[in-house]
Amino acid sequence: MEQKAYIIGEETVKKLLTVDDVIDICEKTWRWYGEGRVVMPNKITTDMSSQGVAGWFNSMPAYIAPLNAAGLKLVGGYDGNRAKGLPYIKANVILTDPETGVLRAVVSGDFINDARTGAQPAIMTRLLASSTETVCFIGTGLMAYYSLLCMSKTLPISRVKLCDISEEAMDRFIARFPDAPFTFVKCKSNEEGCRDADVIITVTNADADLVEEPWVKKGALVMTMGSFREVSFDVVRKADRIAVDQVGQSLHRGNLKELAEMGEITEDSFDLIVPEVLAGKYSVNRLPDERIYAQIIGTGMLDVACAAVVLEKLRERGEEALLADMLK
Numbered sequence: 001m002e003q004k005a006y007i008i009g010e011e012t013v014k015k016l017l018t019v020d021d022v023i024d025i026c027e028k029t030w031r032w033y034g035e036g037r038v039v040m041p042n043k044i045t046t047d048m049s050s051q052g053v054a055g056w057f058n059s060m061p062a063y064i065a066p067l068n069a070a071g072l073k074l075v076g077g078y079d080g081n082r083a084k085g086l087p088y089i090k091a092n093v094i095l096t097d098p099e100t101g102v103l104r105a106v107v108s109g110d111f112i113n114d115a116r117t118g119a120q121p122a123i124m125t126r127l128l129a130s131s132t133e134t135v136c137f138i139g140t141g142l143m144a145y146y147s148l149l150c151m152s153k154t155l156p157i158s159r160v161k162l163c164d165i166s167e168e169a170m171d172r173f174i175a176r177f178p179d180a181p182f183t184f185v186k187c188k189s190n191e192e193g194c195r196d197a198d199v200i201i202t203v204t205n206a207d208a209d210l211v212e213e214p215w216v217k218k219g220a221l222v223m224t225m226g227s228f229r230e231v232s233f234d235v236v237r238k239a240d241r242i243a244v245d246q247v248g249q250s251l252h253r254g255n256l257k258e259l260a261e262m263g264e265i266t267e268d269s270f271d272l273i274v275p276e277v278l279a280g281k282y283s284v285n286r287l288p289d290e291r292i293y294a295q296i297i298g299t300g301m302l303d304v305a306c307a308a309v310v311l312e313k314l315r316e317r318g319e320e321a322l323l324a325d326m327l328k
Ligand SMILES: NC(=O)c1ccc[n+]([C@@H]2O[C@H](COP(=O)([O-])OP(=O)(O)OC[C@H]3O[C@@H](n4cnc5c(N)ncnc54)[C@H](O)[C@@H]3O)[C@@H](O)[C@H]2O)c1
Pocket: 117, 120, 138, 139, 140, 141, 142, 143, 144, 163, 164, 165, 166, 169, 203, 204, 205, 206, 208, 210, 225, 226, 227, 228, 296, 297, 298, 299
């Protein structure tokens, strides 16, 4: 008896997994989660700074029954990385045999992390927006790039308004879409960006009120993706409905954390849990004028599912990867 375990590097992942694959598998995984076919405890953080290591990492386990995939996403932020020419965030996914626990693969998780992060607003916007003609991004970094890339594959967009404290970041962002079928508008203020936007997405590393409630027009969808507060409390309070990708983590992280700590947001506050919508438990039935606020907190099941797809394709195509027999 033998069981081969693979070590799959970033280049191979990118060769095997397309952005379209990622959008597809993320939507399916959300649906399976809504159907109760995914086991996913909340993530835990290991902060190493008290021991003199300028870094932290999250452990994000999941078992996805329809893929028979068990695994763990390990993703962290490392302060020294930029000086070493590495991205601040580094991710890896470990897959084990669900029945025996024997290692199946260690999969580089950077592209998976970036692409699955971008797939989320694409899927959510399709379900929750009344129009996608004008989309405003506040924050134009890497996650914003993958978000627009995924959205542009699945949604009709005419105009993209950009807001960032860094002019250079906006220029870099625009340069990444040389054949864009939409126009870009660099905005001088967040208010200018938000005022007539159908969809507003905040994806920054700020902890601030980047969007004020009077700037959000009727019928708009506001989505926050950053790790801290990104919109004023009133954007949430005065929204007609609140949507999330997952309940547990939405109460402890991201934009909703403080409102949850003040007791203003509880698990009963969420009108739309997107995986449940995808599972057909209820439909969105959007009214044209209502304003929907959505928090995308990001969950490890998506990375584990993407890694499982990479492993399956690798086996099918006989791609090269480092191999070890785990039973010897
Ligand atoms: N929800 C998810 O699934 C998920 C997944 C991965 C990362 N994230 C989070 O997304 C955020 C962005 O990550 P990234 O990798 O794109 O970072 P990045 O550093 O590449 O980009 C962040 C951008 O935000 C801009 N910015 C910072 N403060 C701003 C402000 N006050 N106003 C306007 N723009 C501002 C920066 O100039 C930069 O261009 C982080 O908070 C990260 O933790 C979320």
